[in-house]
Amino acid sequence: MAVGAMDSRATITPIQVSEGYWRGVARRLSRDPVAMVALAIIVALVLMAVFAPYLAPGDPIKGSMLRRLKPIGTPGYPLGADELGRDMLSRLIYGARLSLFMGVTPVLAAFALGSALGIFAGYVGGAINTAIMRTIDVFYAFPSVLLAVALSGALGAGLTNALVSLTIVFIPPITRVAESVTTQVRNRDYVEAARASGAHGFTIVRVHVLGNVLSPIFVYATSLISVSMILASGLSFLGLGVRPPEPEWGLMLNTLRTAIYVSPLVAALPGVMIFITSISFNLFSDGLRTAMDVRT
Amino acid sequence: MKDVPHDPRDRGGPRQPLLSVNRLIKHFPVNKGLLGRSKTVVRAVDGVDFDLLKGETLGIVGESGCGKSTTARLLMHLIPPDHGEIVFDGESVGHDLPLPDYRRQVQMVFQDSYASLNPRLTIEDSIAFAPRVHGVPRREALGRAHDLLARVGLEPSRFAGRYPHELSGGQRQRINIARALALEPRLVILDEAVSALDKSVEAQVLNLLLDLKEAFGLTYIFISHDLNVVRFMADRVMVMYLGKVAEIGSAQQVFAQPSHPYSAALLASMPAMDPDARTETAPLYGDPPNPINPPSGCRFHTRCGSVASVCSQVEPALEDAASGQRVACLMRQPGSGHPAAMPALEVA
Amino acid sequence: MNDAAPMIDIRDLTVTFTGGRKPVHAVNGVTLSVQRGEVVALLGESGSGKSVTLRSLLNMHPKHRSRLNGSVIAAGQDVLKLSGRALADYRGRVASMIFQEPLLALDPVYTVGAQIVEAIRRHEKATLAVAQARALALLQKVRIPSPERRLQAFPHEMSGGMRQRAMIALALACNPQILLADEPTTALDATVQIQILLLLRELQRELGLTVILVTHDIGVAVEVADRVAVMYAGRIVETGPVREIIRNPRHPYTQGLLASRAHDAMSGARLDAIPGAPPDLAALPPGCAFAPRCRFSAAACLAEAPGSVAVGPQHSARCLRLAELAAA
Numbered sequence: 001m002a003v004g005a006m007d008s009r010a011t012i013t014p015i016q017v018s019e020g021y022w023r024g025v026a027r028r029l030s031r032d033p034v035a036m037v038a039l040a041i042i043v044a045l046v047l048m049a050v051f052a053p054y055l056a057p058g059d060p061i062k063g064s065m066l067r068r069l070k071p072i073g074t075p076g077y078p079l080g081a082d083e084l085g086r087d088m089l090s091r092l093i094y095g096a097r098l099s100l101f102m103g104v105t106p107v108l109a110a111f112a113l114g115s116a117l118g119i120f121a122g123y124v125g126g127a128i129n130t131a132i133m134r135t136i137d138v139f140y141a142f143p144s145v146l147l148a149v150a151l152s153g154a155l156g157a158g159l160t161n162a163l164v165s166l167t168i169v170f171i172p173p174i175t176r177v178a179e180s181v182t183t184q185v186r187n188r189d190y191v192e193a194a195r196a197s198g199a200h201g202f203t204i205v206r207v208h209v210l211g212n213v214l215s216p217i218f219v220y221a222t223s224l225i226s227v228s229m230i231l232a233s234g235l236s237f238l239g240l241g242v243r244p245p246e247p248e249w250g251l252m253l254n255t256l257r258t259a260i261y262v263s264p265l266v267a268a269l270p271g272v273m274i275f276i277t278s279i280s281f282n283l284f285s286d287g288l289r290t291a292m293d294v295r296t
Numbered sequence: 297m298k299d300v301p302h303d304p305r306d307r308g309g310p311r312q313p314l315l316s317v318n319r320l321i322k323h324f325p326v327n328k329g330l331l332g333r334s335k336t337v338v339r340a341v342d343g344v345d346f347d348l349l350k351g352e353t354l355g356i357v358g359e360s361g362c363g364k365s366t367t368a369r370l371l372m373h374l375i376p377p378d379h380g381e382i383v384f385d386g387e388s389v390g391h392d393l394p395l396p397d398y399r400r401q402v403q404m405v406f407q408d409s410y411a412s413l414n415p416r417l418t419i420e421d422s423i424a425f426a427p428r429v430h431g432v433p434r435r436e437a438l439g440r441a442h443d444l445l446a447r448v449g450l451e452p453s454r455f456a457g458r459y460p461h462e463l464s465g466g467q468r469q470r471i472n473i474a475r476a477l478a479l480e481p482r483l484v485i486l487d488e489a490v491s492a493l494d495k496s497v498e499a500q501v502l503n504l505l506l507d508l509k510e511a512f513g514l515t516y517i518f519i520s521h522d523l524n525v526v527r528f529m530a531d532r533v534m535v536m537y538l539g540k541v542a543e544i545g546s547a548q549q550v551f552a553q554p555s556h557p558y559s560a561a562l563l564a565s566m567p568a569m570d571p572d573a574r575t576e577t578a579p580l581y582g583d584p585p586n587p588i589n590p591p592s593g594c595r596f597h598t599r600c601g602s603v604a605s606v607c608s609q610v611e612p613a614l615e616d617a618a619s620g621q622r623v624a625c626l627m628r629q630p631g632s633g634h635p636a637a638m639p640a641l642e643v644a
Numbered sequence: 645m646n647d648a649a650p651m652i653d654i655r656d657l658t659v660t661f662t663g664g665r666k667p668v669h670a671v672n673g674v675t676l677s678v679q680r681g682e683v684v685a686l687l688g689e690s691g692s693g694k695s696v697t698l699r700s701l702l703n704m705h706p707k708h709r710s711r712l713n714g715s716v717i718a719a720g721q722d723v724l725k726l727s728g729r730a731l732a733d734y735r736g737r738v739a740s741m742i743f744q745e746p747l748l749a750l751d752p753v754y755t756v757g758a759q760i761v762e763a764i765r766r767h768e769k770a771t772l773a774v775a776q777a778r779a780l781a782l783l784q785k786v787r788i789p790s791p792e793r794r795l796q797a798f799p800h801e802m803s804g805g806m807r808q809r810a811m812i813a814l815a816l817a818c819n820p821q822i823l824l825a826d827e828p829t830t831a832l833d834a835t836v837q838i839q840i841l842l843l844l845r846e847l848q849r850e851l852g853l854t855v856i857l858v859t860h861d862i863g864v865a866v867e868v869a870d871r872v873a874v875m876y877a878g879r880i881v882e883t884g885p886v887r888e889i890i891r892n893p894r895h896p897y898t899q900g901l902l903a904s905r906a907h908d909a910m911s912g913a914r915l916d917a918i919p920g921a922p923p924d925l926a927a928l929p930p931g932c933a934f935a936p937r938c939r940f941s942a943a944a945c946l947a948e949a950p951g952s953v954a955v956g957p958q959h960s961a962r963c964l965r966l967a968e969l970a971a972a
Contacts, residue, residue, distance in 0.1 A: 190413055192374055199425070466921060496901060499918070502906060580835040582789075
């Protein structure tokens with residue numbers, strides 16, 4: 001009978017191993033030219049931020065009234081100078097540090113908290129799900145910009161408070177996505193089969209749910225990085241985030257605003273940086289989503 | 297009664313049913329309107345009882361909405377029943393027999409071979425998951441997975457390390473079967489397990505199921521809409537209609553001489569295999585009614601060719617019929633008031 | 645067009661899908677002619693090319709992702725050369741199609757009546773009242789109970805069988821000569837399936853339709869078809885009158901399909917299953933595509949693809965070893 005017949009040999013035959021999941025994703029991603037260009041730009045921006053002191057030709061803080069609003073192409077100031085006569089190129093390079101930090105950190109924090117909340121709500125279901133999701137909906141009632149400004153204002157100006165308020169802004173959408181993918185996965189037959197084999201909730205979530213929900217949530221979260229950067233810039237612009245004279249693209253855009261008629265090209269430069277960065281993150285996350293689809 | 301090899305887990309002996317289901321009921325609420333909570337329910341399973349003997353294959357047939365898949369999920373305790381008792385080898389599930397112990401002995405194979413495998417796990421990890429949950433060390437669980445792969449006809453060295461999307465539907469269904477067997481269950485519920493497969497592959501999987509049943513002394517519940525396949529696989533057949541059992545009996549009997557008019561109509565609806573004896577009239581008209589609001593009395597009376605006035609008033613119970621089946625039809629119940637029924641027998 | 649010419653004439657049709665990484669050879673040289681008023685079943689498993697062949701008859705394959713060769717003549721028109729207005733006129737008026745899942749084929753936001761009326765008025769200059777009267781008559785023709793009320797129903801309000809009837813009514817709205825049916829009863833319950841098959845048979849007789857029906861179920865083919873074409877890996881491996889195919893199958897694949905059915909097997913015995921699985925359409929073997937699974941295959945089978953050999957009146961098969969198998 002079965003019990004005897006199925007005694008296993010303790011040896012495991014050597015097997016042909018398929019390409020792992022992430023290796024497959026990397027292979028498919030590497031064949032997507034748009035995603036690779038976006039990734040290259042992101043890497044370049046990160047390197048720029050890390051090695052800013054070596055790359056920047058000048059001091060990003062020290063200005064000179066003599067150099068105010070020098071146009072692009074001025075010798076020694078390839079990208080001109082800002083309204084206080086600070087070297088634009090150096091400020092843009094240094095600005096990548098805070099801008100990227102303010103773009104990525106709140107999203108990562110919200111990814112961790114929102115995923116946990118959403119996966120819990122989605123897996124448990126029922127009244128607990130309803131309670132969590134309706135609470136989340138309350139935050140949805142406010143436009144994200146307004147919410148970020150209100151929270152930041154309430155917490156008080158400053159970098160940390162800006163990060164906290166941005167994190168709170170991103171938790172609801174991530175929770176919602178996490179809840180919906182988890183609800184889908186929870187109803188798949190393989191989860192039913194796992195329940196039927198007597199596995200407990202925690203094991204099922206760890207083995208069968210996480211692997212299948214984290215990547216779609218992550219892809220969604222990466223698409224929020226650009227939003228986060230823009231919101232962070234907005235907070236700085238309103239004086240709620242980074243404070244002058246720190247270089248940060250959003251804040252630079254704000255302070256150069258007054259010079260837009262005098263030196264429009266220089267004034268637009270921080271905006272161009274924000275645009276390039278956010279579109280790179282968006283294109284990369286699109287590519288990632290496609291590459292993660294196993295059946296392509 | 298088949299000759300079943302002795303299983304040390306067998307408690308009640310070969311003649312005690314492996315599974316006894318008593319008055320199983322499951323109604324799903326239907327939310328309507330803004331505030332929901334209306335009283336409308338889908339009567340998916342509405343009082344089902346049957347016995348499953350050790351070593352037999354019970355086929356469950358019926359059309360969409362008849363409750364066959366809900367019955368399978370209730371038997372697996374994937375959804376809690378509203379009412380009813382499941383007795384496994386003499387022990388009431390959830391009372392005498394704790395649910396985890398029951399689940400080790402009952403496993404299920406689903407219709408959709410792709411949806412029932414975790415796309416992120418390799419084949420060996422999928423099969424080894426259940427034993428690992430039950431505390432088998434990883435190495436041993438993987439060894440068992442490789443043995444099972446070989447038993448379902450997939451060479452372990454070629455398949456163990458692969459992912460579900462790299463395999464064909466037939467191969468995936470073999471893996472689902474291997475996964476179901478990993479806990480060494482006594483009962484396997486096959487819910488439309490071959491329905492999505494191509495015919496030439498279906499035959500291979502049916503043969504495999506027969507081989508495994510013999511090798512492991514399994515008992516099957518075989519749910520399918522394909523009557524040909526059920527006739528081939530099943531020892532006994534249960535015909536369901538709108539959440540109720542219409543008829544249950546030996547496969548031979550039910551297929552040769554159906555006692556319930558619905559079973560007869562279902563059989564007559566099978567396409568003829570003889571070009572010179574094509575079906576000329578459809579046995580039934582229209583679709584099965586909605587289980588949200590099933591007809592009163594006998595649920596089949598709205599489509600039955602032998603309907604009498606009593607049929608819309610009296611709900612027939614499942615009773616032993618003369619032919620050896622158990623049938624829920626007033627025509628087979630003496631004294632029911634149906635013109636085709638025999639008069640009531642005098643109690644001697 | 646004279647009466648002797650076949651209604652449908654497919655010659656050496658090949659369809660290759662080029663959208664993926666590797667080209668997929670879905671149809672590999674199908675030749676089939678169907679007489680006016682004839683019902684032909686294309687029988688095969690998933691990936692046999694039966695649905696792709698059927699869709700070619702309405703020129704439905706996306707141009708940029710598929711490559712079609714050969715010719716498809718239907719009611720005297722060269723279908724593969726039609727485009728734009730001419731193609732729109734051809735679809736629905738000359739040939740129309742019914743699908744496996746009517747819920748996907750019918751538009752969810754319009755009532756059944758509105759969809760039929762719209763189909764009629766798109767092809768003909770009928771007044772609204774005339775079109776509405778015809779829609780009502782069509783619903784009566786497909787035996788939908790209380791048709792007046794059903795004209796106002798949305799597809800989701802109907803049961804599966806009623807929806808399939810409504811789709812048949814829609815397909816017949818412009819009096820086509822050719823009806824193409826793609827697994828029309830696969831999604832239906834047994835008791836409903838037989839009703840739809842009988843309805844198709846009746847309508848075919850009454851209207852003299854030429855029908856090509858795609859199915860994986862031999863039983864369905866037997867119920868409605870005059871002739872069966874068995875497909876495997878994008879080729880018709882055997883074609884003949886339905887009686888001949890059932891009683892005297894000549895190709896080993898057809899024989900295998902018939903032998904492996906649970907239909908009349910002894911309960912508990914083992915089925916005579918065909919081993920292996922259908923070939924990958926992106927990497928077809930050079931010879932007979934069935935040879936790797938065939939118990940009669942010889943070295944020659946792997947080398948060259950067999951041509952079609954007549955084995956009886958209207959009955960032909962593609963197998964190199966026909967003569968030897970018949971003698972055995």
